[in-house]
Amino acid sequence: NLTNRLSRVVKTLRGQARLTEENTQEMLREVRLALLEADVALPVVREFVARVKEKALGEEVISSLTPGQALVGIVHKELTALMGGDLGLEAGELSLAAQPPAVILMAGLQGAGKTTTTGKLARWLSEGSHTQHGRKTGKKKVLVVSADVYRPAAIEQLKTVAGQVGVDFLPSDASQKPETIATQALDHAKRHHYDVLIVDTAGRLGVDEAMMREIRALHDLLSPIETLFVVDAMQGQDAVNVARAFSEALPLTGVVMTKLDGDARGGAALSVRHVTGKPLKFVGVSEKLDGLQPFHPDRMAQRVLGMGDILSLVEQAQQSIDVEDAAKLAKKLKSGDKFDLNDFRDQLGQVKKLGDMGSLLEKLPAQFAQAAGQLQGGQAEKQLRRTEGILNSMTPQERAKPELLKASRKRRIAAGAGVPVQEVNRLLSQFEQMQGMMKQMKKGGMAKMMRAMGG
Ligand code: GDP
Numbered sequence: 466n467l468t469n470r471l472s473r474v475v476k477t478l479r480g481q482a483r484l485t486e487e488n489t490q491e492m493l494r495e496v497r498l499a500l501l502e503a504d505v506a507l508p509v510v511r512e513f514v515a516r517v518k519e520k521a522l523g524e525e526v527i528s529s530l531t532p533g534q535a536l537v538g539i540v541h542k543e544l545t546a547l548m549g550g551d552l553g554l555e556a557g558e559l560s561l562a563a564q565p566p567a568v569i570l571m572a573g574l575q576g577a578g579k580t581t582t583t584g585k586l587a588r589w590l591s592e593g594s595h596t597q598h599g600r601k602t603g604k605k606k607v608l609v610v611s612a613d614v615y616r617p618a619a620i621e622q623l624k625t626v627a628g629q630v631g632v633d634f635l636p637s638d639a640s641q642k643p644e645t646i647a648t649q650a651l652d653h654a655k656r657h658h659y660d661v662l663i664v665d666t667a668g669r670l671g672v673d674e675a676m677m678r679e680i681r682a683l684h685d686l687l688s689p690i691e692t693l694f695v696v697d698a699m700q701g702q703d704a705v706n707v708a709r710a711f712s713e714a715l716p717l718t719g720v721v722m723t724k725l726d727g728d729a730r731g732g733a734a735l736s737v738r739h740v741t742g743k744p745l746k747f748v749g750v751s752e753k754l755d756g757l758q759p760f761h762p763d764r765m766a767q768r769v770l771g772m773g774d775i776l777s778l779v780e781q782a783q784q785s786i787d788v789e790d791a792a793k794l795a796k797k798l799k800s801g802d803k804f805d806l807n808d809f810r811d812q813l814g815q816v817k818k819l820g821d822m823g824s825l826l827e828k829l830p831a832q833f834a835q836a837a838g839q840l841q842g843g844q845a846e847k848q849l850r851r852t853e854g855i856l857n858s859m860t861p862q863e864r865a866k867p868e869l870l871k872a873s874r875k876r877r878i879a880a881g882a883g884v885p886v887q888e889v890n891r892l893l894s895q896f897e898q899m900q901g902m903m904k905q906m907k908k909g910g911m912a913k914m915m916r917a918m919g920g
């Protein structure tokens with residue numbers, strides 16, 4: 466997955482403060498491969514990678530992140546946006562703001578999961594436990610009907626499903642025309658004051674003109690407020706062509722991606738979103754009728770890239786590091802001002818804000834954690850606390866002018882911090898080394914400092 470792929474190249478990029486044409490090239494190649502492996506269609510991958518590259522170039526890298534981690538952050542953000550994160554829609558939102566009955570038309574290939582999803586949506590709506598624009602909606606009175614007159618037992622299947630979720634099922638007959646079934650169902654739903662009518666339809670094994678004509682005719686008759694394209698996540702690359710055909714034939718309003726409980730990486734979600742331009746609204750995660758979830762762009766992005774933990778690290782770092790403080794320090798260093806123990810203490814505070822060091826290190830890719838040297842969990846934290854104790858035992862003047870620290874002052878500080886004098890000496894010599902290092906660095910250089918402290 467991408468985490469593994471990136472860790473390999475991340476190693477060579479430590480200490481670089483920004484993403485450049487050169488240092489992103491190899492990583493972008495890995496991103497490209499990861500997306501292809503996740504079954505995202507090639508043209509979509511190309512366009513996406515170009516977009517990430519544009520965003521990445523020149524981006525300042527927060528000093529505690531490697532450029533590799535920073536790039537993962539950008540990839541995730543862009544992927545989330547592309548998957549609908551920027552649509553401002555609530556996950557799992559359906560538009561039902563119509564003169565009742567609000568009609569939902571289900572479209573998709575045979576076996577995609579239309580009938581199952583019809584049952585799941587009926588359950589979702591009739592239970593009324595979902596939200597709409599941040600408000601809980603009431604229970605809906607739902608009617609389902611099947612216009613699938615081709616497959617033996619298709620109508621019977623919907624009847625069973627409706628029974629299982631406890632919604633009304635309007636019987637139809639395989640000898641009827643689908644249009645007739647639709648007209649009758651709409652009429653029935655109006656007369657009996659249903660809030661929602663869900664119309665299940667037939668699918669074919671492949672895209673064909675007869676099917677498209679039929680579903681278009683149903684659409685014209687029903688004027689649905691939602692026309693949902695149901696697609697099987699396991700379809701992978703093929704999903705693109707199917708999605709394009711349906712999207713050209715019908716004014717889709719949204720997509721439901723089924724069978725995400727399988728091992729599909731979910732790349733199809735990206736392709737389908739790209740091709741249709743329509744939001745993914747739900748995902749199917751089980752053949753059971755409660756296996757429906759609102760679609761979360763960020764979770765899907767994570768699934769596609771398989772980058773779980775590295776992301777929480779990126780987020781944690783972005784939240785904790787005070788970017789302005791880091792910038793101030795960088796400016797100070799550039800201007801040639803002296804880096805003193807007060808600055809050191811500030812930086813230490815920043816490191817501490819990153820939270821528990823042990824869990825932080827667990828989140829780093831293996832190679833990076835190795836590079837962090839002896840900084841192992843509890844040990845690192847203990848060291849950090851001792852260092853801080855020493856610094857806090859100094860007066861501000863002493864921290865500003867470490868050269869004031871002669872033997873007697875050192876003894877006082879050691880006693881105050883409850884450490885041997887040697888430890889104060891070690892801290893001071895480490896600090897001197899770091900001062901030298903700081904001179905060479907334009908930015909904070911958190912990673913290097915962490916290493917220096919462990920050593
Ligand atoms: P249709 O031909 O489009 O109506 O598809 P069906 O609703 O009959 O579903 C086809 C098969 O996929 C059935 O065996 C369903 O149980 C299964 N299925 C549908 N949705 C999901 C899902 O989200 N997860 C899993 N594992 N199976 C599903």
Ligand code: MG
Nearest residue numbers: 579580613619
């Ligand atoms: Mg069906």
